[in-house]
Amino acid sequence: MTSQNQATLAVSTVIFALRPDEASGLMTLWLPLVRRIREPHLGQWALPGGWLPGDEELAAAASRTLRETTGLTPKYLEQLYTFGDLGRSPGTRVVSIVYWALVQSDEAALAAVGENVQWFPADRLPELAFDHNRIVDYALWRLRTKVEYARIAHAFLGETFTLAQLRDVHEAVLQKPLDPANFRRTVEASGTVVDTGQHLAGARHRPPRLYRYNDSSRLADQGPLGPSIG
Amino acid sequence: MTSQNQATLAVSTVIFALRPDEASGLMTLWLPLVRRIREPHLGQWALPGGWLPGDEELAAAASRTLRETTGLTPKYLEQLYTFGDLGRSPGTRVVSIVYWALVQSDEAALAAVGENVQWFPADRLPELAFDHNRIVDYALWRLRTKVEYARIAHAFLGETFTLAQLRDVHEAVLQKPLDPANFRRTVEASGTVVDTGQHLAGARHRPPRLYRYNDSSRLADQGPLGPSIG
DNA sequence: CCATCATATAGTCACAATGACCATAACTCC
DNA sequence: GGAGTTATGGTCATTGTGACTATATGATGG
DSSP states (O other), X not given: OOOOOOEEEEEEEEXXXXXXXXXXXXXXXXXXXXXXXXXXXXXXXXXXXXXXXXXXXXXXXXXXXXXXXXXXXXXXXXXXXXXXXXXXXXXXXXXXXXXXXXXXXXXXXXXXXXXXXXXXXTTSOOOBSTTHHHHHHHHHHHHHHOSOHHHHHHHHSOSEEOHXXXXXXXXXXXXXXXXXXXXXXXXXXXXXXXXXXXEOOOSSSOOOEEEEEOGGGOOXXXXXXXXXXX | OOOOOOEEEEEXXXXXXXXXXXXXXXXXXXXXXXXXXXXXXXXXXXXXXEEOOTTSOHXXXXXXXXXXXXXXXXXXXXXXEEEOOTTSSSSSEEEEEEXXXXXXXXXXXXXXXXXXXXXXXXXXXXXXXXTHHHHHHHHHHHHHHOSOHHHHHHHHSOSEEOHHHHHHHHHHHHTSOOOHXXXXXXXXXXXXXXXXXXXXXXXXXXXXXXXXXXXXXXXXXXXXXXXXXX
């Protein structure tokens, strides 16, 4: 091994959750950041992450980072991109393999927050350390241009959900209102959800049906690992 | 820097070119492989690549690899995925950042071939070293599911081209015949090509128009670097 | 120079997908 | 019981697209 390799390998994760915006009350994307406790960029907010242990799988490192930061388990985790520009970290050459994850909204509400961990609305971030603003921008772009909304929405929701909740997820991600009737038509035609027969009562209006995901309809895209590749 | 990092960083590239199939004469995808001249997997075919020099950008390393292997310059180069499974290389932990590239068809014809470099049809590869078969499969999948066929086709063609040539590229990538009239209608509506006003004479039939790419229509997806991200 | 060949290029028709709306259903709250 | 509010079922027009038909036009070979 004539390794003249001088780069250090890191794994970072962009973690998304859906929660109501403080002002508007609408569902929006939020993500947790950690405050840097050492140079460079001491004191600035950054993506959760760390050096890659030599004996840990890439996705496992991302997942662990996520758990250590938020106490949560991702319902969706996928490699985003590898950033390795020479100048992205002062001093050493750092190559960061970045993952993006989605965590369930209601669980995210109870997620750990502390002096050095804080959630921010995805579209109003402070200036982050390194090139992390660019990384988040790219993650947002991927999230929004992802064809496969089905699994994404699933990751944000629980086992059962109403079409209104599902619509909320789509509206938050796409940042535009969707017609309820048309949305229902499309979703039902896609066959990705199944009527549980149950209804959700309690609201001051007609009780909506509860749906569940149709597991048999996964047309996945789990990177090169997914079933579509085999 | 408390780097307990034990992984070695490599960069590999999946290089595609379009050339006529030997038997059918139809355009198909080919890619160059290099024979391994050391253990592990000595003698087996593998993707071109090498260790990442500490002072070289990732894309530059991929591009250099490509030039050293084929003598060609890529007209399209994009990061594919980073493979880092613990067991993918016997002995050391190797993390490979893989790029995929497209080279122009007519240039690929004159590409270097030697004892240790050979072109193979993409759908009839031998058993490759490491997990490289899986990597090629994933690259093929990405190529075929890429929304942005425009830039892909452009990469395979020259400055100007006929719609028939463009159609050939699409047919080769998608592996199915396309209706000439419908194809023309769609492409013209997309606004991605511009009529040069010139025609290509010489064939024993009506001379087709020559088109050029409409540079202003790039709705790119150059990873996080592209104009769409800014 | 004309007939033929082979592809280029222009239309047509039917159908699927989708956005914009309209109407009715069925709970809770007052 | 009526009002308020969302759920859910339709309609209509527009668009995108596959399947096909018809015409255009230069090259070739007699």
